Amino acid sequence: MVDFSLDDKKIAASVIQDSHAAIISTTLDGTIIGWNSGATDLYGYTREEAKEQDITLIDPQGFRGDFLLTQLKAQYTLQHKRNRKDGTLIWVTLSISPLKDDQDNVVGVVEISMDITSLEKEKDQLLQALVNSPIAEITLDSRGNVVLVNKKVLELFGYHEGELEGKTIEILIPERFKTKYSTSRQEFIKRPLVRSVGIDHDLFGRRKNGEEFPLEIYLTPLQTTDELLVIATVVDLTERKNSELLSRSNRELEQFAYLASHDLQAPLRHIASYVQLLAAKYINSNDAETEKWINFILQSSEKMQLLISDLLKYSRVTQSKLKMELTNVHDIISNVKEILKDMILNTGAQIIEEDLPVLFCSSMYLEQIFLNLIENAIKFRKDNVAPIIIIHSKPIEGGYEISVKDNGIGIPHQFFDKVFQLFQRLEQKKGVNGTGVGLAIVKRIVELHHGRIWLESKENEGCTFHFTISEAQLSDATTQQANVISSKSSNDFTTPKTYI
Numbered sequence: 001m002v003d004f005s006l007d008d009k010k011i012a013a014s015v016i017q018d019s020h021a022a023i024i025s026t027t028l029d030g031t032i033i034g035w036n037s038g039a040t041d042l043y044g045y046t047r048e049e050a051k052e053q054d055i056t057l058i059d060p061q062g063f064r065g066d067f068l069l070t071q072l073k074a075q076y077t078l079q080h081k082r083n084r085k086d087g088t089l090i091w092v093t094l095s096i097s098p099l100k101d102d103q104d105n106v107v108g109v110v111e112i113s114m115d116i117t118s119l120e121k122e123k124d125q126l127l128q129a130l131v132n133s134p135i136a137e138i139t140l141d142s143r144g145n146v147v148l149v150n151k152k153v154l155e156l157f158g159y160h161e162g163e164l165e166g167k168t169i170e171i172l173i174p175e176r177f178k179t180k181y182s183t184s185r186q187e188f189i190k191r192p193l194v195r196s197v198g199i200d201h202d203l204f205g206r207r208k209n210g211e212e213f214p215l216e217i218y219l220t221p222l223q224t225t226d227e228l229l230v231i232a233t234v235v236d237l238t239e240r241k242n243s244e245l246l247s248r249s250n251r252e253l254e255q256f257a258y259l260a261s262h263d264l265q266a267p268l269r270h271i272a273s274y275v276q277l278l279a280a281k282y283i284n285s286n287d288a289e290t291e292k293w294i295n296f297i298l299q300s301s302e303k304m305q306l307l308i309s310d311l312l313k314y315s316r317v318t319q320s321k322l323k324m325e326l327t328n329v330h331d332i333i334s335n336v337k338e339i340l341k342d343m344i345l346n347t348g349a350q351i352i353e354e355d356l357p358v359l360f361c362s363s364m365y366l367e368q369i370f371l372n373l374i375e376n377a378i379k380f381r382k383d384n385v386a387p388i389i390i391i392h393s394k395p396i397e398g399g400y401e402i403s404v405k406d407n408g409i410g411i412p413h414q415f416f417d418k419v420f421q422l423f424q425r426l427e428q429k430k431g432v433n434g435t436g437v438g439l440a441i442v443k444r445i446v447e448l449h450h451g452r453i454w455l456e457s458k459e460n461e462g463c464t465f466h467f468t469i470s471e472a473q474l475s476d477a478t479t480q481q482a483n484v485i486s487s488k489s490s491n492d493f494t495t496p497k498t499y500i
Contacts, residue, residue, distance in 0.1 A: 020038050020041075021038045021112050021113070021114055022036070022038040022039035022041070022042040022043065022092075022112070022113045022114070023036045023038060023039065023110070023111070023112050024036075024039050024050075024055075024110075024111050024113070025099055025108055025109065025110045025111075026055050026108055026109050026111075027107070027108045028106070028107065028108055028109070030054050030055040030056070031052060031053075031054060031055075032050050032051055032052065032053050032054070032055060032057070033051070033052075033108065034110075035047045035050040035051060039113075042084075042090075042092070042113065042114075042115055043058050043082065043083075043084050043085060044084045044085030044086055045057065045058070045085050049085075057083075058082050058083050058084075059080070059082055059083070060083070061080075077093070077094065077095045077096070078093075078094050078096075079091060079092070079093050079094070079116065080092055080093075080094050080113075082113070090115055090117045091115070091116050091117045092113040092114060092115055092116060092117075093113065093114050093116050094111055094112070094113050095111065095112045095113075096109060096110075096111045097109070097110045097111075098110075133150055133152060134152060135152060135233060135235075136150065136152040136153045136156050136233065136234035136235075136236070137149070137150050137152070137153065137231060137232070137233055137234075138150075138153055138164075138169065138172075138231070138232040138233075138234065139222070139229055139230070139231055139232075140169055140185075140229065140230040140231075140232055141227060141229060141230075142189050142227055142228050142229075142230070143168075144168050144169050144170065144182070144185055144230075145166060145167070145168055145169075146164045146165050146166065146167050146168070146169060147165065147229065148165065149164050149165070153234065156205075156207075156234065156236060157172055157205065157206075157207050157208060158207040158208040158209055158211075159208050163208075169181070169185070169232065170182065171206075172205055172206060173203075173204075173205065173206060174204050174205075174206045174212055177203055177204060180197075180203070181197060181203070181217070184197045184219070185219070185230070188219045188221075188230065189228065189230075192221035192223075192228060192230075193221070194218065194219065194220050194221070195218070195219050196216055196217065196218050196219070197216070197217040197218075197219065202214060203215060203216065203217065205234065205236075213236060213237075213238050214236075214237040214238060214241050215234055215235060215236055215237055216234075216235040216237060217232050217233065217234055217235075218232070218233040218235070219231070219232055219233075220232075220233065268301060268304055271297075271301055272298065272301040272302070275294060275297045275298055275301065276298070278294055279291075279294045279295075279298065282294065323362055323364070324360055324361060324362060325360070325361075325362075325363055326358055326359075326360055327358065327359050327360070327361050327362075327363040327366055328356075328358050329356040329357060329358070329359060329366070329391075329393070329402070330353060330356050332363060332366050332367050332370055333351065333353060333356070333370060333391060335367055336367060336370045336371050336374055337351060339371060340371070340374060340375060340378070343375070343378050344378070347378055347381060347386060347387055348386035348387075349377075349378050349381075349386060349387040349388075349389065350386065350387070350388045350389065351374065351389045351391065352388070352389065352390045352391065353391050354390065354391065354392040354393075355392060355393050355394070356391065356393055357393050357395070357400055359399075359400060359469050359471065360471050361449055361469055362445075362448075362449070365445040365448070365449075366445075366469075368441060368442070368445060369442050369445055369446065369467070370391075370404070372438040372439065372441065372442050373404040373442065373465050374389055374404065375438075376438065376439070377389045377404065377406035377408055377463070380406075380408045380409050380463075381406075381407075381408045381409070382407070382408060382409055382460070385407065387406060387407065387408065388406065388407045389404065389405065389406050390403075390404075390405045390406075391403070391404050391405075392405070396468065398470055398471065399451065399468055399469050399470040399471045400468065400469050400471070401466060401467070401468050402466070402467055402468075402469065403464050403465065403466045404464065404465045405462065405463070405464040405465075406462050406463055406464075407462045408462055408463060409459070409460060410457045410458050410459045410460055410461050410462055410463050411455065411457040411459075411463050412457075412459055413457075413458075416454070416455055416457070419439050419455070420439050420440060420442075420443040420453065421440060442467075446467045446468070446469075449469045449470055450470035451467055451468035451469050451470055452467065452468055453465065453466065453467040453468075454466050454467075
C-alpha cells in the first residue's frame with residue numbers, strides 16, 4: 001500500500017505559491033512575510049523585492065493586524081485601490097483574514113486580492129451613463145430606499161443633489177398612491193421581472209413643492225453580489241396627457257362643428273325659401289325700404305349657406321381617412337380647369353404647367369388643394385390684368401415640393417400665417433366672396449399627407465404658395481409603377497404648356 005499522506009503545511013504552501021490569486025501575509029505591524037506568484041503577476045514585485053517590506057509598498061493605507069484585533073477579529077471583504085510597481089493604480093477585491101499561530105493567537109494578516117480594474121471601469125462608465133441619462137433613473141434597494149438618482153430625476157422632481165439618497169421612494173409618490181406602488185414593489189422583489197406601474201391605471205408623482213404630475217414607472221431588477229437592486233425608470237406623461245386631451249377636445253370640436261353645421265342647413269333653407277316668397281310678393285310694391293331689407297336677408301342667407309358648406313368640407317377633411325392612390329397631377333389640373341372654366345374664360349386666365357409628377361396621394365383632396373389655390377389666384381387678380389398661374393414641382397427628399405405662382409395683388413407679410421387659419425379673411429379686394437375656410441382646408445389636407453405649406457409674396461407683385469407631399473408610404477412595387485408612369489408623363493410635359 002502506497003502512503004499518500006503529506007505534511008498539511010507543505011500542501012498549503014504549495015497551493016498558495018501556485019495560486020493565480022494574489023495571496024499576501026503580513027505581521028501585525030504590516031511587514032510582508034508571504035508573497036506568492038499571483039502577487040508578483042498582479043503587483044509587479046518579485047517575492048524577493050516584497051519580502052520584509054511594509055504593506056505600504058502597494059497600499060498607502062495598509063490593512064494591519066490591529067484592524068482585525070480591534071474591529072473585526074474575522075474575515076473581511078472589500079474593494080480597494082492598490083499601487084503597482086510601474087506606478088499605475090488598480091482596483092482589487094480584498095478578502096482579509098486573521099493569521100493565527102498554533103495557540104490560536106492572531107499574529108498577522110492574510111489577504112487574497114484579485115484585479116477588478118476593468119469591472120470598476122465598466123461600472124464607472126455605467127454610472128456616468130446613468131447619471132447623465134436624459135431619462136429619469138432611480139436606483140433602489142430591496143426595501144425601497146433610494147441608493148442613487150441621476151440629474152434628470154432631480155430636475156423632474158425639483159430636488160437638489162444629495163437630498164433623495166437614503167429616503168424611501170414613497171417621498172416622490174402622493175399619499176393616495178403609496179399603497180398601490182408599495183404593493184407593486186413588494187411583488188417585484190418576490191418575482192423580479194421587468195414590469196410597469198401606472199400604465200393600466202393613472203399614477204402621479206409629487207414634486208418637492210407638492211405639485212403633482214402624471215407618470216409611469218418601469219421597474220427593472222439589478223442583481224449585485226450583495227443584494228437585489230431595483231432600477232425605477234420614471235416617464236413624465238404630462239406632455240402626452242396634454243396632447244391626448246387636446247386631440248380629444250379637437251375631435252369633439254370637429255364633431256360638434258360637423259353636426260351643428262349639418263343641422264343648421266335645414267332651418268336656413270326654410271328661412272331662404274320664405275324670404276324668396278316675400279321677395280316675389282313685394283317685387284312690384286314700390287316699397288324700396290322693404291325690398292332693401294329682403295335683399296339684405298337673402299344675401300346674408302346665401303353667405304351663411306356658403307359658410308356652412310365650407311365648414312362641412314373642413315369637418316369632413318379633419319375626420320376622414322385618406323384613400324391613397326397613384327395620381328397624375330396633370331389630370332388633376334385638367335379637372336380643376338373644367339370646374340373653373342367659366343371663371344377662366346371670363347378673366348382670360350392662363351394656367352402654365354411645368355414638370356408635374358405622378359404622386360402617391362389622395363387624388364380627391366389633391367384636387368381640392370389646386371381648386372382652392374387656383375380659384376384664389378383668379379379671384380385676387382389685379383384690375384384689368386389677366387391672371388397668369390404657373391404650377392411647378394421639384395423632387396425633394398421623401399417626396400415633392402409643388403408651387404402655385406400668380407401675378408395677382410399679393411399678400412402683406414404680416415398676414416402670411418393668418419391666411420391659413422380658420423375663418424380668417426383678408427379684405428383686400430371688394431366684391432370677392434369667401435368664408436376664410438378654403439386655405440385652412442388646404443393646410444389640413446397637406447398636413448394629412450405629412451407635408452407643410454407656406455407662401456411667398458409682396459403686395460402688388462403676386463403670390464406663390466408652396467406645399468410638400470410626402471411619398472413615404474409608397475411601396476417598392478408602387479414606386480416601380482410610378483416610375484413607369486412618370487417616365488411617360490415626363491415625355492409629354494417636357495415643354496411647358498399654356499392653357500387659356
